[in-house]
Amino acid sequence: MSPDSAFCPVYASIDLLQEKWTLHIVRALLQSPQGFNELGRTIGANPSTLAQRLERLEEVGIVRRTVHSVMPPRTSYALSPAGMELQTVVDALTCWATAHLKGPDVTCAPDSGSELLQRAK
Amino acid sequence: MSPDSAFCPVYASIDLLQEKWTLHIVRALLQSPQGFNELGRTIGANPSTLAQRLERLEEVGIVRRTVHSVMPPRTSYALSPAGMELQTVVDALTCWATAHLKGPDVTCAPDSGSELLQRAK
DNA sequence: TCATAGCACTATATTTTGTCAAGTGCTTGA
């Protein structure tokens, strides 16, 4: 029917978001913009990978990097409008996770989408 | 405030779903149950990794494995009810992907959640 | 005043993950 090599945006988006730390980054930035080290601490990622991911996410237009000052280094990473729209994905995930990976009594109102951001070491 | 080692189900679910092929598997099985090789061909995964993922997904109760016959081997993989509920996540992703990774005119009705399943080699 | 801690990263080496190719034992369709 359709040509075998058809480009599927959903397949592509999965390939993008399944890279390690990517979804964690999005979720963290959905809460608030952050600096590099701060973000690393929030999600628990190592600097090398974090740098790669942020570069990629900036390329595809999900993340926006703002340099406030070069020498006392001060940079902040925030989501672009397109990145913000991933809120719906994170919300759905949050809903599913609280329902299936924990106590079964959470009702999952589709409003905030983020109360917890701790990681389990 | 909260203890540092608090378990966060959302963090855990991201860690689960970011493993390579996992979301592809879920998306494929959301369309229809499939056999092992069939599934591998659908998403483009290699058998070794596919086997690992399916084992893991069965453990956590997302996928259900049914053996129809042992010796002409015939097995099928399907989503459990919990796995089915990931439809919302895939829908959100589909919506975002069609809006941001392709033509910008798709309106994204939250009904089917899956029209395309081709992969781009 | 002066060491200390923090910032945004990078470099290198090592470990962890994922992939490729081949092979298993059996059956069904040509």
Added chain:
DNA sequence: TCAAGCACTTGACAAAATATAGTGCTATGA
């Protein structure tokens, strides 16, 4: 009868992620 398919496994290899250390600089606090 014989190639092709099924559900996987194994083992060697490549790619990705990690830890650790270090860069050059400054603002803070003792």
